[in-house]
Amino acid sequence: MKSKINPSFAAVVIFVVLTTVACSGAAQSKDYAARNVEAYLYARVAGNAEQMIALSCSDWETKARVEASTFKSMNAQLDNVTCSATANGSSADVHCSGRIVTSYNGESKEWKLDERTFASTLESGEWRMCGYK
Numbered sequence: 836m837k838s839k840i841n842p843s844f845a846a847v848v849i850f851v852v853l854t855t856v857a858c859s860g861a862a863q864s865k866d867y868a869a870r871n872v873e874a875y876l877y878a879r880v881a882g883n884a885e886q887m888i889a890l891s892c893s894d895w896e897t898k899a900r901v902e903a904s905t906f907k908s909m910n911a912q913l914d915n916v917t918c919s920a921t922a923n924g925s926s927a928d929v930h931c932s933g934r935i936v937t938s939y940n941g942e943s944k945e946w947k948l949d950e951r952t953f954a955s956t957l958e959s960g961e962w963r964m965c966g967y968k
Contacts, residue, residue, distance in 0.1 A: 865922035868955040868962040872929040873918045875964040876948070879903065880911035880935060892956045892965035899964070909937035909944075916948060925957040928968065 871890055878886035884903035891899040916933035931948040938944075956965040 865920040865927055868920040868922060868927035868957075869918040869929050869931075871962045872920075872931060872953045872955060872964055873916060875899075875953075876913060876916060876918075876931070876935070880906055880913055882907040882911075887964075890964050892958045892963035895963070895965045898966070906935070906937055909939045911935055911937045918953075920955060927955040927957075927962065929953040929955050 875887060875890045878890060879902055882903050884900050887899040887903050888896045912935070914934050914936050916931060918929050918931040920927040920929045930952055933948050935946040935948065936943060937946070952968040953964060954966045954968050955962050957963075958965075
């Protein structure tokens with residue numbers, strides 16, 4: 836079953852995640868690294884470059900801007916996405932399950948999230964999306 840995420844809903848999810856991270860004294864928890872990547876994925880399917888940059892480490896900001904445009908015209912949706920992280924000091928490997936489903940010119944395509952590992956870095960006291968491994 837395909838879940839369709841409304842861009843407004845995605846913005847609310849991102850806001851809640853960011854607020855939770857900002858208000859918590861445990862921002863270094865590996866759970867926050869996973870939540871940050873999930874929020875990044877929601878922003879990505881919504882094509883929200885500003886939000887993606889806000890969730891990115893400084894080294895990834897330019898790439899986040901490029902990624903924001905990749906699914907913009909493809910009616911992208913997240914389906915059954917969950918992420919977990921393994922932290923090692925100020926870096927974490929984030930593994931996600933689920934997929935991004937796109938539709939363009941009547942063709943559907945799936946992007947399986949478990950085919951890559953997301954890199955997360957603790958920067959200025961907050962976990963940030965910082966690329967792929």
